[in-house]
Amino acid sequence: MFADNKSETECCPKFDPIPWDGQEIIWCDKLFIKDTVPQLFHIPLPGILPKKISAMWNKIEAAGAKPENKDFLMLMSESSQWKGEVYISVTKEISEAENIKLSGTYLTRVFDGAYNNIPKWIKEMESYVSQKGKSVKNYYFYHTTCPKCAQKHGHNYTVVFAEV
Numbered sequence: 001m002f003a004d005n006k007s008e009t010e011c012c013p014k015f016d017p018i019p020w021d022g023q024e025i026i027w028c029d030k031l032f033i034k035d036t037v038p039q040l041f042h043i044p045l046p047g048i049l050p051k052k053i054s055a056m057w058n059k060i061e062a063a064g065a066k067p068e069n070k071d072f073l074m075l076m077s078e079s080s081q082w083k084g085e086v087y088i089s090v091t092k093e094i095s096e097a098e099n100i101k102l103s104g105t106y107l108t109r110v111f112d113g114a115y116n117n118i119p120k121w122i123k124e125m126e127s128y129v130s131q132k133g134k135s136v137k138n139y140y141f142y143h144t145t146c147p148k149c150a151q152k153h154g155h156n157y158t159v160v161f162a163e164v
Contacts, residue, residue, distance in 0.1 A: 012149035013069055017110040020142075020159045025106045032075070032087040033059065033097035039084050049086070056088050059097050065090040075140040075161065087140070106140070106161040107132060113156060115143070125162045134164040 035052050037044045053074070060066050067073075067089050078084040093099045107129055111121045122139060129136050142159040150156035 012145035012153075014153050015144040015155070015157050017112075017155075017157050017159075020108055021110040023108045025108060025161070026104070027106065028103050029101040030089070030103070031091070031093065032073075032089050032100045032102060033094055034085055034087050034100045035098065037084045037086060039078065039082060041081050044084060052086055053088075056086065056097065059094055060088060060090055063090075063092070063094040063096070065092045065094055067091050073142055075142055077138065077140050104137075104163050106163050107134070108162075109160050111158050111160060113158075115156075115158070118158075121158070121160050125160050129162050129164055132164075136162045136164060138163040 033056055035056055037049050037052055039045060071089060071091075073087075073089040075087040076084060077087070087100060087102070090099075107125075109121075109125055109128055111117065111124075118141065125139070126136060140161040140163070142161065144157040144159065145153060145155075147156075
């Protein structure tokens with residue numbers, strides 16, 4: 001859905017974790033559109049997340065706000081065990097969507113594994129951020145490929161962004 005090199009067997013480009021791991025990223029009004037996803041105990045309700053993402057992507061394409069693959073980001077966060085948020089980077093504001101600008105400093109680490117490892121990754125991030133003399137304000141998760149492409153590529157990378 002998001003790659004220009006889309007084929008029958010692959011929709012997500014192969015992800016290179018090296019440029020993302022151990023970085024400090026500073027954003028000033030980085031533009032995203034945002035939508036919410038109902039979840040039960042931190043797990044999105046079945047079938048809803050793909051529909052939300054597709055609807056968001058359709059708005060992005062219709063508005064001509066699609067970022068280049070190298071600039072594409074889809075971040076996930078949650079405000080409670082009942083509600084999660086999806087943020088997709090865009091090149092301009094979209095009137096039919098909730099536009100969000102993120103600003104701040106983010107430390108990143110790349111993890112490889114199943115999504116149920118997120119609590120473990122958060123603990124590792126807390127330790128990493130603490131070693132840098134900082135504290136975490138919020139977490140965002142960049143799941144770099146869909147499950148089908150993760151299986152094809154042999155890696156299920158997630159970039160954890162810790163806002164500090």
